[in-house]
Amino acid sequence: MKLSVSGKGGSGKTTISGTLARLAGRQGRQVIAIDADTNPNLALTLGLGAAQFEDTPPLPHGLMQHKQVDGETVLSLSRPVAEVTAQFGKQCPDDVRLIMVGSVRGAASG
C-alpha cells in the first residue's frame, strides 16, 4: 500500500505519517517512510534522536534519468529501487526505513 499525508502547514501531517509508519512496522510490514518536506522533521516522530537525524543523508541529486520507453521519454530512477532504499533508507525504530528527499542543501543552493 502506498499512501500520502497532505495538508496545510502545522496541521499535524508529520505526527500522523510518522505514527502510522511505526504502527505498520510493528505489524511486521516492510515500511518506507519518505520525508518529502523541504524542512524535514519526520525523523523525530519516527523515534530517531537528534544526533542520528543529523547524519541521515538526503537522497543525492541526479538519481533520476531520462529513458526511452515505447518511443516516449520518461523520467525514472537510474538505479534499482531496492538498491536506493537499502543504501539511503535510514533504519528507525519498529523497522521503519526513512528516506529524506526534500531537504535543502544550504542557502542559495537552488
Add this chain to the structure above:
Amino acid sequence: MCSSHATVRGLLHELPADDSVVIVDAEASPEHLSRATIEAVDLQLVVAEPYFKSLETARRYSKLGRDLGIPKVVIVANKVRNEEDQAAIEGFCESHDMQLFAVIPFDSMLAGAERAGVAPLDYDPQAASMAAIVAMYDRIVHEPIASRA
C-alpha cells in the same frame, strides 16, 4: 527543488505494490499535487484542522488528488477540541462531498513530546491522539481500496 519532486514521484512509481507500506509525509505546499509527485499513491490522507483556511486547503488538496486519479482521498480531522469543532468539520465535509475518515482529538501531550524531543508514540503511547491514530491505522488496513481505473 524540481528534482526532489521527480525523485519522490519516481520512487513511488517504482516501489513494489505489495504487502509493504510506503508513507509520504508531503510538504505543505500544493506542489506535491500540481507536479503529480504523489500520483502513484493508493490513498491520500488530507489533514484538516477545524478552522476555515485549513478546511479550504483540504478541499483544494482533495480535489487535486482526485484529479490526479488517486483511488481514495479522505479527510483526517486533527486537533479537534470539542463537539463544535467536530460538527464544523463534519458539516464542511458533507457540503463538499469529502469523506471524513478519522477524527484525532487535540492533545497537549504532543507539545510535551516536542519539548522533550521524543517521538509521541514513545512519549505517551496511551494518549488520546495516539489511540485515535491506532484506530485510523486499523481502518486503513481493513478497508479495501478500489484499484486504479
